Amino acid sequence: MPSKLRELSLEEVGMSLHSNAIHLLRDVRTEDSAMGIGPAQASALSVVVFGGPLSLNELAEAEQVRPPTMSRIVEALVREGLVRREANRDDRRSIIISSTDKGTKIIHEGRSRREKRLIKLLSQLDADEIRCLGRASRILSRILVAKHS
Amino acid sequence: MPSKLRELSLEEVGMSLHSNAIHLLRDVRTEDSAMGIGPAQASALSVVVFGGPLSLNELAEAEQVRPPTMSRIVEALVREGLVRREANRDDRRSIIISSTDKGTKIIHEGRSRREKRLIKLLSQLDADEIRCLGRASRILSRILVAKHS
DNA sequence: GCTAATCATTAGCCATGCTAAGTATGCAAA
DNA sequence: TTTGCATACTTAGCATGGCTAATGATTAGC
Numbered sequence A, B: 001m002p003s004k005l006r007e008l009s010l011e012e013v014g015m016s017l018h019s020n021a022i023h024l025l026r027d028v029r030t031e032d033s034a035m036g037i038g039p040a041q042a043s044a045l046s047v048v049v050f051g052g053p054l055s056l057n058e059l060a061e062a063e064q065v066r067p068p069t070m071s072r073i074v075e076a077l078v079r080e081g082l083v084r085r086e087a088n089r090d091d092r093r094s095i096i097i098s099s100t101d102k103g104t105k106i107i108h109e110g111r112s113r114r115e116k117r118l119i120k121l122l123s124q125l126d127a128d129e130i131r132c133l134g135r136a137s138r139i140l141s142r143i144l145v146a147k148h149s
Numbered sequence C: 001g002c003t004a005a006t007c008a009t010t011a012g013c014c015a016t017g018c019t020a021a022g023t024a025t026g027c028a029a030a
Numbered sequence D: 001t002t003t004g005c006a007t008a009c010t011t012a013g014c015a016t017g018g019c020t021a022a023t024g025a026t027t028a029g030c
Helices: A010-035 A039-050 A056-063 A067-079 A101-122 A127-146 B010-035 B039-050 B056-062 B067-079 B101-122 B127-146
Strands: A083-087 A095-099 B083-087 B095-099
Touching: A010 A039, A010 A101, A010 B010, A010 B101, A010 B127, A039 A056, A039 A067, A039 A095, A039 A101, A056 A067, A056 A095, A067 A083, A095 A101, A101 B010, A101 B127, A127 B010, A127 B101, A127 B127, B010 B039, B010 B101, B039 B056, B039 B067, B039 B095, B039 B101, B056 B067, B056 B095, B067 B083, B095 B101
Parallel strands: none
Antiparallel strands: A083 A095, B083 B095
């Protein structure tokens, strides 16, 4: 065993990262229940708010679910007055989904709550540790994007 | 702004970490469908396999769901021959849930598939980047545990 | 103008979360 | 001891969110 703080193997780093990612999400997601809508609706609405008006297929693809699943989610969001569903005049098979003021508002509030929760967690750390997490996040982002090629 | 690679704010690090954690999980979870059981069953079975025999309440708490939810999940696992449900002689209100050979086998196979997927993702990185992820994982682990106190 | 492809929806299945209520058992105090 | 409360699990019933298959409406291509 060469080093004092011995090297972690790829497997160990991977599994540990996996486990900690699960727990981080679980922790942060607890803030989401305050939005009063389910997680799938919250996530889809977030895409509509930040990703501009888009079609049902585009939204389904962004959320990695099938169109019928997204159709039902959008139906619920429309019923709750959080998004609008309008006809697309260029292609009348298609619809244009856009956020209402109410939808935009609750997503920004939700994002704000998540941020507060994350900040509360991360504020225990020193600057060097924050830098480490920032770098780790960039590394993850890179390999997760690379896999699509 | 002092530094060349400017400092990331707490908010930015947090939100970016959150987003990347979501995508990491989404990627790795795709391997889980090969187990042929749903994610809740897979996760519960994993706890039984690695966490030894335990009661329904203990399992529900470990998985952060209510007892009725876990009762139904265990019922499915029993039906599929992946766990055993035995009487507890010391307290006949309670049950003892333990893994069968079949259950243990598919969890180890699933874990192995997840590891392979993670290794495939992480093997694109150099040693220094791996160390960074390892350290980040330990940091996350520490703050996630600390919040319980 | 037909035919095929595409976009969205409907219908119906399953899994997984919940609460409320029921059953069986254990425990403690009258 | 018995009475009554607490605990462990199950059952029943509801909501959400995933899926496939099939339908309807519209567009695109030959």
